[in-house]
Amino acid sequence: MNHITFLGSGGARIMLSTQVLATGGMIISLDDTHFSLDPGPGALVNIFKYNINPTDLHGIIISHRHLDHSADVNVMIEAMTKSGSVKSGQVFAPSDALDIDPVILKYLRKYLREVTYLRPLSNYIINNLPFTTSMPHQHGSEETYGFLFHGRNTILGYIPDTAFFPELLDFYKADVLIVSMLRLEKSNVLHLSVDDVELIIKSIRPKVTILTHFGYQIYQKGPDKIADYLTEKTGQSVIAAADGLEIDF
Numbered sequence: 001m002n003h004i005t006f007l008g009s010g011g012a013r014i015m016l017s018t019q020v021l022a023t024g025g026m027i028i029s030l031d032d033t034h035f036s037l038d039p040g041p042g043a044l045v046n047i048f049k050y051n052i053n054p055t056d057l058h059g060i061i062i063s064h065r066h067l068d069h070s071a072d073v074n075v076m077i078e079a080m081t082k083s084g085s086v087k088s089g090q091v092f093a094p095s096d097a098l099d100i101d102p103v104i105l106k107y108l109r110k111y112l113r114e115v116t117y118l119r120p121l122s123n124y125i126i127n128n129l130p131f132t133t134s135m136p137h138q139h140g141s142e143e144t145y146g147f148l149f150h151g152r153n154t155i156l157g158y159i160p161d162t163a164f165f166p167e168l169l170d171f172y173k174a175d176v177l178i179v180s181m182l183r184l185e186k187s188n189v190l191h192l193s194v195d196d197v198e199l200i201i202k203s204i205r206p207k208v209t210i211l212t213h214f215g216y217q218i219y220q221k222g223p224d225k226i227a228d229y230l231t232e233k234t235g236q237s238v239i240a241a242a243d244g245l246e247i248d249f
């Protein structure tokens with residue numbers, strides 16, 4: 001069974017600083033590949049809370065270098081490689097997360113079997129799971145990519161932080177779609193709002209859409225209520241993530 005564990009359902013600065021919602025990203029198990037996706041603050045602490053062994057991970061994928069997506073990458077590498085005693089695991093990250101002002105410490109990289117730079121619209125393999133990067137997202141100066149993971153029977157999509165732009169609708173043809181929905185209303189910050197997500201679901205029509213990475217206003221309004229609202233508006237199945245939520249798909 002394919003499986004997602006949400007090590008956190010919060011995102012952005014207020015949630016990161018207050019931990020009202022946790023911010024550890026997700027653990028994905030698809031076919032026989034297990035990996036950490038966007039290990040924000042708290043990923044390592046929470047992975048143990050949900051009885052996942054970090055040494056079972058095949059790797060870590062980072063969509064972009066913002067802290068709420070990457071702050072725990074170093075401790076996750078340390079744990080995945082048994083404190084560097086077993087050279088193992090793959091890490092995938094955009095080039096600005098690896099160079100210039102890197103979020104992945106250089107001394108840890110030698111513990112890894114492979115460190116790979118992500119490029120736009122390119123194909124990769126983690127363990128034996130193929131995946132494709134999106135076009136660059138519109139998310140300020142940070143290089144940001146989303147992903148399509150090509151499971152044997154299921155395509156899993158992940159749309160991380162971005163402003164809405166129409167090409168998203170062409171790329172993210174997924175059966176199961178995880179969407180970072182940070183904002184209640186449209187604004188000039190480069191994040192998806194509830195209206196943007198409605199448009200995405202109506203166009204792509206995934207079998208199930210899972211909302212996550214909630215900002216404070218979404219939290220106050222109630223993520224479950226918004227998921228119900230979007231289910232009604234789109235006629236599609238929409239679920240809100242929660243801290244510790246586990247979903248089989």
Ligand SMILES: [Zn+2]
Binds near residue numbers: 139
């Ligand atoms: Zn971001």
